[in-house]
Amino acid sequence: MNSKQYILQALLCTLLFLVSGGSQAVAQTTPDPGIAGPYTVLKAEYNFGNRVILVPDFPDSLEVIGSVHYPSDLSAGPFPVLLFLHGRHSTCYETDTITNTSIDWPCPTGWQPITSYEGYDYLANNMASHGYIVISISCNAINSTDNSVADYGMMGRGELVQYHLDLWNTWNTVGGAPFDTLFKGKLDMQNIGTMGHSRGGEGVIFNALYNQSLGSPYGIHAVLTLAPVDFERHILHSIPLLDVSPYCDGDVNDIEGVHFYDDSRYSDTGDYAPKHTVLFMGANHNYFNTVWTPGSYIAGGADDWLYGFSPTDPQCGPSAVGNKRFDTTVQKAALTAYMAAFYRVYIGHETQFAPILDVDDIVPPASSTLDSSQVFVSYQPSPLNRLDVNRTTTLANDSSNTLVDTVTEHTLVSSEICGGMLGGIPDCGVTTHSAQKPHNDADGSVGGLVQMGMRWSDSLQWYQNELPAADENLSEYKDMQFRASVNFAQTVTDSNLNFSVQLIDSEGHTSNEVVSHYSHALFYQPGTQPSDLPKILFNTIKLPLSGFSGVTMTKIRKIKFLFDKSTAGSIFISDLAFSNPACSILNANFSDSVGKLYKIYFTNRSQTGNGDSVLWNWNFGDPTSGIHDTSTLQTPPAHTYPSPGFHTVCLKVTDFQKNGYICTDSFCLTMDDHPDETQEVNANKIAIIPNPAKDYIQITGAEKTDVLTLMNLYGQVVLTTTIANPVIYLPRNLATGIYYAVITTENGRVYQKLLIER
Amino acid sequence: MQKSIVLFFSLLAVFFIPGRSVAQEKAKVEITTAQQKGNTVEFTLTSAKKFIVGGNVYVLHVGDKTFSHYKQSMHSLSFLIPSGDFNNLSDGANVYLTYGNENEPERSLEAMSKPGQGPCWSLGKFNAQILTK
Numbered sequence: 001m002n003s004k005q006y007i008l009q010a011l012l013c014t015l016l017f018l019v020s021g022g023s024q025a026v027a028q029t030t031p032d033p034g035i036a037g038p039y040t041v042l043k044a045e046y047n048f049g050n051r052v053i054l055v056p057d058f059p060d061s062l063e064v065i066g067s068v069h070y071p072s073d074l075s076a077g078p079f080p081v082l083l084f085l086h087g088r089h090s091t092c093y094e095t096d097t098i099t100n101t102s103i104d105w106p107c108p109t110g111w112q113p114i115t116s117y118e119g120y121d122y123l124a125n126n127m128a129s130h131g132y133i134v135i136s137i138s139c140n141a142i143n144s145t146d147n148s149v150a151d152y153g154m155m156g157r158g159e160l161v162q163y164h165l166d167l168w169n170t171w172n173t174v175g176g177a178p179f180d181t182l183f184k185g186k187l188d189m190q191n192i193g194t195m196g197h198s199r200g201g202e203g204v205i206f207n208a209l210y211n212q213s214l215g216s217p218y219g220i221h222a223v224l225t226l227a228p229v230d231f232e233r234h235i236l237h238s239i240p241l242l243d244v245s246p247y248c249d250g251d252v253n254d255i256e257g258v259h260f261y262d263d264s265r266y267s268d269t270g271d272y273a274p275k276h277t278v279l280f281m282g283a284n285h286n287y288f289n290t291v292w293t294p295g296s297y298i299a300g301g302a303d304d305w306l307y308g309f310s311p312t313d314p315q316c317g318p319s320a321v322g323n324k325r326f327d328t329t330v331q332k333a334a335l336t337a338y339m340a341a342f343y344r345v346y347i348g349h350e351t352q353f354a355p356i357l358d359v360d361d362i363v364p365p366a367s368s369t370l371d372s373s374q375v376f377v378s379y380q381p382s383p384l385n386r387l388d389v390n391r392t393t394t395l396a397n398d399s400s401n402t403l404v405d406t407v408t409e410h411t412l413v414s415s416e417i418c419g420g421m422l423g424g425i426p427d428c429g430v431t432t433h434s435a436q437k438p439h440n441d442a443d444g445s446v447g448g449l450v451q452m453g454m455r456w457s458d459s460l461q462w463y464q465n466e467l468p469a470a471d472e473n474l475s476e477y478k479d480m481q482f483r484a485s486v487n488f489a490q491t492v493t494d495s496n497l498n499f500s501v502q503l504i505d506s507e508g509h510t511s512n513e514v515v516s517h518y519s520h521a522l523f524y525q526p527g528t529q530p531s532d533l534p535k536i537l538f539n540t541i542k543l544p545l546s547g548f549s550g551v552t553m554t555k556i557r558k559i560k561f562l563f564d565k566s567t568a569g570s571i572f573i574s575d576l577a578f579s580n581p582a583c584s585i586l587n588a589n590f591s592d593s594v595g596k597l598y599k600i601y602f603t604n605r606s607q608t609g610n611g612d613s614v615l616w617n618w619n620f621g622d623p624t625s626g627i628h629d630t631s632t633l634q635t636p637p638a639h640t641y642p643s644p645g646f647h648t649v650c651l652k653v654t655d656f657q658k659n660g661y662i663c664t665d666s667f668c669l670t671m672d673d674h675p676d677e678t679q680e681v682n683a684n685k686i687a688i689i690p691n692p693a694k695d696y697i698q699i700t701g702a703e704k705t706d707v708l709t710l711m712n713l714y715g716q717v718v719l720t721t722t723i724a725n726p727v728i729y730l731p732r733n734l735a736t737g738i739y740y741a742v743i744t745t746e747n748g749r750v751y752q753k754l755l756i757e758r
Numbered sequence: 759m760q761k762s763i764v765l766f767f768s769l770l771a772v773f774f775i776p777g778r779s780v781a782q783e784k785a786k787v788e789i790t791t792a793q794q795k796g797n798t799v800e801f802t803l804t805s806a807k808k809f810i811v812g813g814n815v816y817v818l819h820v821g822d823k824t825f826s827h828y829k830q831s832m833h834s835l836s837f838l839i840p841s842g843d844f845n846n847l848s849d850g851a852n853v854y855l856t857y858g859n860e861n862e863p864e865r866s867l868e869a870m871s872k873p874g875q876g877p878c879w880s881l882g883k884f885n886a887q888i889l890t891k
Contacts, residue, residue: 090811102832103811147815148829148838198813229813251812253858285813307810308857308877434861435876441861531859531866531876 030360033344033353034337034367037130039071043121046178050106051141053163058156060145063105065138066117066164069124070183071131077186080193080347081168082127084136085161085207086116087198087227089292091140093299101300105144113140114300119289120197126336127343133187137164139200146199152231157203158210161194165211165218190219190690193347195339197288201228201243201257205236212238216727221695222346224339227285230256233446235263237271238729242342242357244335245537246283248316248325250305253532255438262439262449265380265575266391270721272729274385276357277378278338279537280370281526282326284316288335293328315527324526330369337368338375349695349758351732352610358580359481359542362519376521376539378483384719384731386579387477389559390465392417392452395425401576405466412563413455415463419572422447428572430489433531439538449538455490455570456563464560465576472506475553477578478545483538488525490570497522498565503548504558511548514565518543522571538574545578585609587735588653588667598641600649600671604634607735607758608655615654621647646670688741692755696729702743709742710754730756784871787855787879790834792844794891799844800829801837803855803881808832810877814858820884821851822864844889853881 048064055062071079091114092107094100107113117138124134139157146153169189175181196204205228208220223236225243229252241264243257261277285304286292294301303318305311311319318325326334341357344350355361359379364370390401398417401407409415418428421442428451430437439449454463486497498516515522519541527533545553559576563569589605608614618631620639631637641647650668657663686701699708702723710719710730718734723743736758743750785807792801801818809816809830818825818837825843829836835855854867857877862870870878 087813088811101808101811103830143811145829148827150827152815227813231815251810251858252814254861304812307812310874432863432866433870434859529876530874531862531870531878 030355030363030365031352032337032365032367033340033350033356034126034333034365036126039073039129039131041069041125041128042072043067043069043124044179055156055159055163057151057159058142058146058149058153060141062141062156062160063138064163064167067121067124067136068183069121069128069134070186071128071133074182074186076131078172078188079131079133079186080191080343081187081189082124082132082134082193082195082343082347083161083164083204084117084120084124084134085157085194085196085200085203086119086136086139086289086291087196087200088143088146089116089198089289090114090300091144098299103144105141113138114291114297116140116289116291119291119293119297120195122290122332123195123336123339126340130340130344130348132343132347133183135164135168137161139203143199152199152229154199154202154206154232155210157196157200158206158208161204161207162210162214162218165189165192169218188219191347191695192218192220193222193224193343194220195224195226196228197226198252198285199229201225202230202232202234205230205234205260206232208236208239209234212725212727215700216698219696221729222343224342225257225260226288226335227252228257228260230259233259233263233443235267235446236260237264237268238273238725238727240273240275240342240346242276242278242338244338245277245279246285246288247279247281247527247535247537248283248305249285250303250307250309250316251285253309254435254441255535255537256441258438258537259441259446259448261378261380263446266393268724269383270724270728272382272384272719272721272731274382274732275378275380276342277539278357279376279378279539280326280331280334281315281374281376282324283331283334284325287326287328287331290328290332296328309529309532313527313529313533315533316529324374326374334364334368334370334375337365341365359519359540360479360580372520373523376537378538378540379481379542380575381577381579382731384733385581386577387471387474388575388577389467390452390576392574392576393450395423397450398452401465403468403471405468407463407465409454409461409463411458411461412463413457413461413570415452415454417450418453420447420450425450428453428487430487430536435532436534437536439536449574451538451572451574453487453570453572454561454563455487457568459562459564459567461563462560463563464558466558467556469506469557472556473554474545474556474578476581478580478582479542479578480545480559480576481540481542481579482573482576483540484521484571484573485536485538486522486524487536487570487572488534491524492568494524495566495569496520496524497569497571500562500564501543502558502560502562503545503551503556504560505551505553506555506557507552509551511551512562513543513547515541515543516565517547536572538572540575542579581733582657582663585733586653586655586663586665587733587737588651588665589735589737590649590651590667590669591738592649592669592671594671595638598644599638600641600647601638602636602649604636604651605735605737606651606653606665606667608653609657613656615656617652617654619650619652621649686743686745686750688743688752688754691752692757693730694757696727697741697754698727699723699743700726702726703745705746707744709744711740711742734758784873784879787881789853789881789888792889794841794889797841799839799841799889801825801839801844802834803837804834806833809835810857812857815860817856817858817860819852819854819856819862819864819867820847823847824860826860844886847884847886849884849886851884853884855879855881
């Protein structure tokens with residue numbers, strides 16, 4: 001029996017909340033990912049020329065130019081790899097005038113290249129100081145002519161990135177000029193993160209898809225899009241994503257990057273990758289790149305807000321008294337902190353930073369220099385870590401939710417599913433200006449965000465989702481979450497909104513929590529720039545279930561939004577879900593090895609929370625051994641059985657989590673005391689690599705319609721997916737241990753034992 | 759007397775010369791040529807002020823049709839319009855240039871083209887006679 005349960009420490013949480021003053025989420029102690037790391041950093045450049053390669057999908061030859069930041073002491077390598085791709089910007093400046101710029105490539109006589117790829121050195125320095133090898137590549141040739149190419153050079157960008165990865169793979173395996181063997185064996189080409197800014201953002205999406213189409217020769221495990229365009233609306237699946245949106249973007253002012261998040265949420269059931277967005281309220285487009293920033297590079301810098309918008313806009317206008325713009329230092333510090341959190345979680349596996357991205361900790365890292373009114377986060381957990389209540393993706397979701405139960409409202413002024421612009425779903429009617437409703441844009445067959453709009457005018461009005469009996473047990477989950485945005489067109493200007501969320505159990509008990517205690521996301525969007533501001537942008541609101549006392553968490557039947565805190569207002573919501581299974585991090589597990597004379601050794605492979613107090617209870621299934629039949633040691637002694645045969649050994653782990661939850665997990669293994677003779681059939685030449693695996697596996701020789709089922713040694717299915725993509729990311733909550741991978745093909749099943757090491 | 763004259767013109771400047779309104783003023787953008795090149799018409803706009811070189815695209819709106827592929831230099835944009843599409847454009851249709859805002863409905867563009875309203879320029883009415891072969 002492998003069971004999980006938790007005991008909610010409601011009294012303790014209530015006490016903590018009261019002590020904290022009840023005005024803010026419970027104080028978090030998330031470490032700061034943005035401060036510099038221990039490594040001394042060196043920088044080197046490589047330059048093979050301005051027009052030296054052709055890639056398949058761009059008409060002109062391209063440059064091969066880049067830089068690398070790396071730890072001066074490479075002895076601890078191989079190191080994870082980050083690759084940055086800049087966006088579209090002027091490519092040359094005239095050396096005489098400095099102010100004259102052009103988009104020629106290569107630069108004519110008397111002109112010098114604008115080295116946009118060097119504009120992220122501050123980010124590269126920080127990440128390299130944490131033990132990353134950070135590459136930044138030049139893309140000026142594509143920028144000079146991409147507007148006349150059908151896809152605006154996006155496939156070319158993806159192929160250029162792949163070319164550089166190939167180059168680095170060569171330097172990593174055999175070496176070569178200009179680095180000789182400096183980087184030989186020093187790069188982990190199976191643990192790569194990419195970042196693209198502006199058109200580079202869509203470029204790294206294309207690259208990740210291209211890499212997948214090639215069978216994933218490189219392990220791209222995190223993609224960050226920075227103020228990106230999304231012209232083509234290609235959808236990236238199965239790789240963790242972070243999109244960074246600047247509210248004061250004067251270039252990509254329709255904040256197209258939100259589509260990378262929105263479009264990928266539910267469009268592939270085999271996609272287990274989490275997704276995030278970060279919204280910086282005072283950031284513009286250009287200041288993330290120091291080469292594009294006036295005053296920090298010789299030529300070509302500009303405040304993009306002034307490309308077409310008012311310098312006196314109260315939020316984004318740099319000349320407005322009291323404006324909320326980030327200065328260049330703040331903007332860079334903000335990106336440094338959130339980028340570091342993303343890569344250090346998904347590439348570095350430093351999960352202690354996850355609360356910053358998961359909306360568990362809405363207090364920005366100190367190194368970002370921001371406060372919680374300046375940055376907002378959206379988070380779509382892996383489907384393994386959430387229960388979707390109402391995705392708000394269809395017209396029917398205003399009366400029937402994703403759990404196929406009833407949705408009702410009481411006397412709201414209006415309530416309707418809207419947005420998306422496809423499938424007969426009405427426009428939300430906020431504004432005609434597309435830049436003010438970035439989520440809504442449709443493109444071809446890809447719709448925009450479908451959402452639930454609600455307007456209220458008195459405190460007795462409500463909106464409710466019911467839960468079927470089969471899903472009433474929420475005791476596994478830590479949080480309830482949804483995304484929301486104020487509808488500024490139907491809300492009193494500059495008024496922040498608030499309401500209560502009520503849970504109702506099957507016995508009619510109720511418990512309320514107030515949204516503003518946990519989130520500032522119901523803010524009235526600032527700015528008055530006609531055609532551009534305010535903007536409707538969705539952010540995640542997360543309420544810990546520990547705050548709801550007096551209801552039975554195993555019998556929750558209704559979630560009600562009570563509009564009792566703001567006298568009137570209007571909001572849009574989406575993605576209502578329960579998330580973050582409380583005990584998902586705990587996994588009891590062990591392996592055995594058989595010695596001589598029926599002596600069996602055990603290796604504890606259990607996963608528990610960092611720093612938690614843990615109790616271990618072993619039972620060796622051998623009552624004849626008396627007191628030696630049990631042990632409370634983390635690493636138990638070897639057990640000698642009196643005779644050969646089958647023995648069932650069980651381990652029960654009790655994890656006292658720092659946040660007050662107590663989780664238990666049990667794992668039993670029946671073994672004979674002969675060497676393992678597990679059947680491994682590989683008749684169809686299907687292979688799973690790597691083995692041991694860490695974050696992903698790659699399956700070769702399988703058909704797209706074949707199905708992978710991953711089971712733990714007790715036979716529990718922990719993952720089922722089709723093999724449409726040969727690279728399959730393993731759920732984050734899988735503990736180190738041995739699993740069975742079962743691949744079901746047309747011709748039968750193939751089994752392989754797989755060791756997952758976390 | 760000389761000081762008074764200086765003061766007078768200084769005051770005049772304060773009242774009549776806009777202050778820091780760089781983004782409010784819209785550089786003049788003009789339709790200059792439309793040339794047939796193979797199966798494509800290169801529809802060229804020019805401006806004395808540099809066009810933006812950034813992440814977004816310029817979009818040429820002719821009536822309810824939009825075009826966003828073009829060759830760019832610092833002071834000109836040559837939109838690449840398939841001949842068939844060009845031939846179907848209606849004489850007298852309103853012509854606008856926007857930076858980004860490809861999905862902006864036609865009815866919003868006139869307001870957006872006013873000073874201070876965003877990166878949108880009204881270029882007058884479309885006239886197919888401009889085409890030279």
